[in-house]
Amino acid sequence: MARMIFINLPVKDLERSKAFYEAIGFRNEPKFSNESGAMMVLSDTISVMLLTHDFYSSFHTRPIGDTHKESRVLLCFSCDSREEVDRIVETVAANGGKIDQSPKSEAEPGGPMYGRDFEDPDGHQWEPMWMDPAFAEQGAHPVEEAAGA
Structure with a gap:
């Protein structure tokens, strides 16, 4: 299996960010999206994870x-x-x-x-x-x- 890259980005407004990335050609993957985050697919091996600030902060203790x-x-x-x-x-x-x-x-x-x-x-x-x-x-x-x- 090819290695994949998942870029995790904190976002203030998840719906606005999803619409922005869809407009420039990323595809939302609903199987890995919910009210706290959205997987936006750029290619078969690269995806961007748009994460609300609360959800992003659950992965570490450093400030955004x-x-x-x-x-x-x-x-x-x-x-x-x-x-x-x-x-x-x-x-x-x-x-x-x-x-x-x-x-x-x-x-x-x-x-x-x-x-x-x-x-x-x-x-x-x-x-x-x-x-x-x-x-x-x-x-x-x-x-x-x-x-x-």
């Missing part, structure tokens, strides 16, 4: 950070094309998220990598990105050489 003020994690996922990156980010903007918050933009026309970023309604940072398959086969070395490493 304010992701609108502090960065906790940057979640990056691959897309099949530049157009898909743009479609997702524009859908985020239309559904209450903040887009293009990063001072570093990888949205260079014609480059081998293309990424944009967004924040969900709870301030969690995401980056949909596309990478030219030929560039990906070369690995990181061309990036290092271009940076003068």
Whole structure:
């Protein structure tokens, strides 16, 4: 069986967060959703667990950070094309998220990598990105050489 990743995110308004993630292409899995949490499926191996603050807090004793003020994690996922990156980010903007918050933009026309970023309604940072398959086969070395490493 392939390994799976379950990203657990605390959310203030579960229904609002479910609607937001569904709008940008995640699928809700009702078998693992209730009034305290919702499983949102991105792919066969990656899901996001949206958990109310009370339920999230039942897993540990540390306070929930304010992701609108502090960065906790940057979640990056691959897309099949530049157009898909743009479609997702524009859908985020239309559904209450903040887009293009990063001072570093990888949205260079014609480059081998293309990424944009967004924040969900709870301030969690995401980056949909596309990478030219030929560039990906070369690995990181061309990036290092271009940076003068």
